[in-house]
Amino acid sequence: MLDYFRRHLGAKLFFSYLVIIVLGVTVLFIASQFILPSAFNRHMGMMDGGMMNGMMGSSDSMSQLYVDFRASFNEALLYAALTAILAALALSFLFSRSVVAPVLTMSRATQRIADGRYDERVQAIGEDELSQLATRFNQMAEKLDQIESMRRQLIGDVSHELRTPLTAIKGSMEGLMDGVLPANDETFQQIHAEADRLNRLVDDLQELSRVEAHAYDLDFRSLDASSLVQTVAKRLAPQAQSKRISLDLDLTPDLPPILADEDRAIQILTNLTGNALQYTPEGGQVTISVTRINDEVQFSIHDTGIGIPPEHLSHIFDRFYRVDKSRSRQSGGGSGIGLTIARALVEAHDGRIWVESQGERKGSTFHFTLPVAK
Ligand SMILES: Nc1ncnc2c1ncn2[C@@H]1O[C@H](COP(=O)(O)OP(=O)(O)OP(=O)(O)O)[C@@H](O)[C@H]1O
Numbered sequence: 001m002l003d004y005f006r007r008h009l010g011a012k013l014f015f016s017y018l019v020i021i022v023l024g025v026t027v028l029f030i031a032s033q034f035i036l037p038s039a040f041n042r043h044m045g046m047m048d049g050g051m052m053n054g055m056m057g058s059s060d061s062m063s064q065l066y067v068d069f070r071a072s073f074n075e076a077l078l079y080a081a082l083t084a085i086l087a088a089l090a091l092s093f094l095f096s097r098s099v100v101a102p103v104l105t106m107s108r109a110t111q112r113i114a115d116g117r118y119d120e121r122v123q124a125i126g127e128d129e130l131s132q133l134a135t136r137f138n139q140m141a142e143k144l145d146q147i148e149s150m151r152r153q154l155i156g157d158v159s160h161e162l163r164t165p166l167t168a169i170k171g172s173m174e175g176l177m178d179g180v181l182p183a184n185d186e187t188f189q190q191i192h193a194e195a196d197r198l199n200r201l202v203d204d205l206q207e208l209s210r211v212e213a214h215a216y217d218l219d220f221r222s223l224d225a226s227s228l229v230q231t232v233a234k235r236l237a238p239q240a241q242s243k244r245i246s247l248d249l250d251l252t253p254d255l256p257p258i259l260a261d262e263d264r265a266i267q268i269l270t271n272l273t274g275n276a277l278q279y280t281p282e283g284g285q286v287t288i289s290v291t292r293i294n295d296e297v298q299f300s301i302h303d304t305g306i307g308i309p310p311e312h313l314s315h316i317f318d319r320f321y322r323v324d325k326s327r328s329r330q331s332g333g334g335s336g337i338g339l340t341i342a343r344a345l346v347e348a349h350d351g352r353i354w355v356e357s358q359g360e361r362k363g364s365t366f367h368f369t370l371p372v373a374k
């Protein structure tokens with residue numbers, strides 16, 4: 001019985017009504033025991049002096065009258081208590097239906113979500129706290145649904161990316177064992193290059209998960225944009241020289257300091273400039289320019305390279321997205337994570353990143369902004 005009360009909101013509601021009714025009736029009853037006799041006497045005394053004079057002279061008939069009166073009073077009290085209990089029963093039933101039913105629905109939906117059915121939603125009727133709860137519940141379910149499909153997509157993408165170098169390594173090994181491939185330097189280098197690719201991919205994935213989960217600290221400082229760009233240009237100079245690409249800087253004088261994490265800002269610039277050098281044929285040109293636009297400093301990395309066809313522009317920052325998968329693989333290219341990391345880092349700085357390209361072989365320009373230090 002006690003267990004039933006503990007488990008059911010409706011029963012608890014009824015029980016609390018019952019306690020109030022019992023309390024009320026008890027107080028009324030006790031009060032009547034103490035106050036009623038003297039109040040009755042006083043009123044009767046007043047009547048005695050008035051028009052009732054002579055009608056009830058004896059104290060005997062007075063006390064009989066009092067006994068009758070109290071009996072009828074108690075009877076009325078009993079009926080009132082019974083009616084109140086019935087009303088409490090009906091009210092708690094109605095209330096529990098309107099309160100408990102939505103809670104039960106949500107509880108069942110939660111169970112189904114816990115079982116992995118993320119498309120579960122509940123109906124939000126009205127505007128009270130319960131319907132707000134239902135709306136929030138649906139928002140949470142939606143978010144879980146998104147996360148779950150992202151997770152599935154990620155696992156699919158990652159296994160696909162891992163499979164390519166693994167298949168290549170396995171194929172070469174089998175060729176070696178069967179004697180189809182010669183056991184020479186070239187074969188070993190090929191296998192080594194694939195293993196290297198695998199290694200880089202795993203490193204990139206680790207970095208991406210760290211960046212996307214914001215599992216790193218940003219050390220915001222006031223930085224000089226020009227010296228950042230110069231550092232990156234110096235680091236990438238050998239790569240530019242080896243492809244005979246001229247790497248130029250176009251820095252507006254009197255640039256304000258930016259508010260950024262130095263290592264991360266260098267990482268963004270290196271990713272974008274590295275791409276520009278990678279996707280620009282020999283003899284091309286890469287220019288990094290920096291200007292102030294309102295409260296932001298805008299970095300633009302322009303190249304005269306292979307360009308990006310318009311239909312790819314909106315996907316270019318997506319995870320694992322490459323315009324030409326086979327080409328980027330042949331050219332020792334990456335896995336399509338670099339721009340995703342760059343975007344996450346720019347956004348962590350409250351900046352924006354976007355790309356422009358007139359199309360294939362017409363070069364590309366990547367822009368990003370970082371806030372001016374106040
Ligand atoms: N400057 C550029 N010119 C032309 N295409 C570009 C340029 N930068 C990026 N791309 C295209 O965008 C794709 C994604 O770039 P991203 O840097 O994310 O990956 P990636 O360079 O292929 O590999 P990694 O993860 O090693 O950087 C590239 O594969 C390429 O197709």
Ligand SMILES: [Mg+2]
Nearest residue numbers: 275334338339
């Ligand atoms: Mg890249």
